[in-house]
Amino acid sequence: MSEYISATDAAKKIRETLKRLGWSSRAVSVRAEYFSMGSAINVRIKRADVPLNIVSPIARFFEEIRRCEYTGDILSGGNMYVSCRYTRAAADSHATGWVDQLQKVVSQRSGSNELQGVGPYWVKRVAGCNGPDTFDIWSGGEVGRFLQSCYGIESAARFIGCHSFESRYTNISVEPSDPLPTVSFTIPLEFAEPWVGKAKTLSQYKTVEIRFDGVETTETLLAE
Numbered sequence: 001m002s003e004y005i006s007a008t009d010a011a012k013k014i015r016e017t018l019k020r021l022g023w024s025s026r027a028v029s030v031r032a033e034y035f036s037m038g039s040a041i042n043v044r045i046k047r048a049d050v051p052l053n054i055v056s057p058i059a060r061f062f063e064e065i066r067r068c069e070y071t072g073d074i075l076s077g078g079n080m081y082v083s084c085r086y087t088r089a090a091a092d093s094h095a096t097g098w099v100d101q102l103q104k105v106v107s108q109r110s111g112s113n114e115l116q117g118v119g120p121y122w123v124k125r126v127a128g129c130n131g132p133d134t135f136d137i138w139s140g141g142e143v144g145r146f147l148q149s150c151y152g153i154e155s156a157a158r159f160i161g162c163h164s165f166e167s168r169y170t171n172i173s174v175e176p177s178d179p180l181p182t183v184s185f186t187i188p189l190e191f192a193e194p195w196v197g198k199a200k201t202l203s204q205y206k207t208v209e210i211r212f213d214g215v216e217t218t219e220t221l222l223a224e
Contacts, residue, residue, distance in 0.1 A: 007032035007039035007080055010062035014041065017058055017180045020212050022194055023050050030059070037077040043084040048093035049194075053166040054185055056084040057174045061181050086162060094161030095154065102153050102160075106133060121147075121160055177214035184211040186222065195219050 005013075011032040018028050027047040033040050043059045045052055063082040066075040086094075101118050105125050115122045120140040125133050132152035137160060138144035147163065150156035172185040189196070192208045196219050200208075205221040212218075 005062065007034065007041055010080065011041050013180055014043065014059050014062065017183060017212065018055065020180070020217055021054075021183065021210070023047075023055075028055060038079045038081065040081040040083065043082065045084075045086045045090050048086075048090045048165075050090075051166045051169050052084065052086060052162065054169055054172055054183070057172060058181065058183060059084045061174045061176075091158040091162055094165055095157035096161065098157035098160045098164075099153060102135065102156055105135075106153060115144075118160065119164070121164075123156070171209070180212070180214045182211070182213050184209060186210070189221070192219075196221070 011030045014030045015025060015028075018024075018030070027045070027050050029042075029044040029046060031042045033042065041059060041062065043055060045055055060082045062080070064078070064080040066077075066079055067073060068075060098119070102123065105116050105118060105123055113124060113126060115124050115138070117123075117140075122138040122140060122144045124136040124138075126136065127133050135150045135153070135156035137147045137150065137156065139147055148159050150159050168191050169185050169187050173183070175182045186207050186209045189200070189203070189205055189208050192200075192210070195210050195217075196208055200221065203221065205223060207222045209220040209222055210217065211220070
């Protein structure tokens with residue numbers, strides 16, 4: 001954002017944008033707060049069927065952090081920070097089922113420090129000496145990409161569950177427009193019922209593009 005906007009007004013725009021996409025304040029909490037020489041917007045996803053990887057870029061579109069042009073250090077005063085995450089209850093909902101799969105990795109003591117398949121992911125368990133194990137998580141495929149290190153099996157299950165859910169949403173874009181930002185993303189048609197209705201999910205199309213242009217929301221069915 002190039003023009004000044006207060007945290008209160010930014011939070012209002014975030015709420016309005018999310019509401020146009022079908023997510024009310026019951027699903028996502030957006031709160032503004034002020035402190036000495038700055039402000040913040042705290043976004044908490046309360047409903048498990050709302051993807052963080054779409055909500056976060058919408059919220060961070062309004063983030064303003066001034067940095068030194070030479071060192072990159074954050075300058076004091078006038079910054080507006082954005083924090084966005086799932087509530088613990090929402091994250092726990094995504095962890096369902098993944099704990100059991102990870103428990104199999106834990107039970108195989110010989111598998112410590114070795115990559116093992118957990119669903120579409122690769123996981124390496126590093127046995128803890130006096131505490132919980134650490135789980136290093138990679139994406140699946142022939143060439144895995146490191147994603148996260150998690151301390152404890154519950155934390156690893158929450159991360160994998162949330163990441164697996166969010167991977168449905170692709171081609172995410174947030175661009176400036178008036179009066180609200182333009183947001184677009186694609187999702188497999190089988191998961192798009194909240195936007196296109198149950199009847200259309202039975203069509204021959206594979207994915208749907210959801211686009212909010214700052215004024216209205218449209219849905220475009222895609223063959224691929």
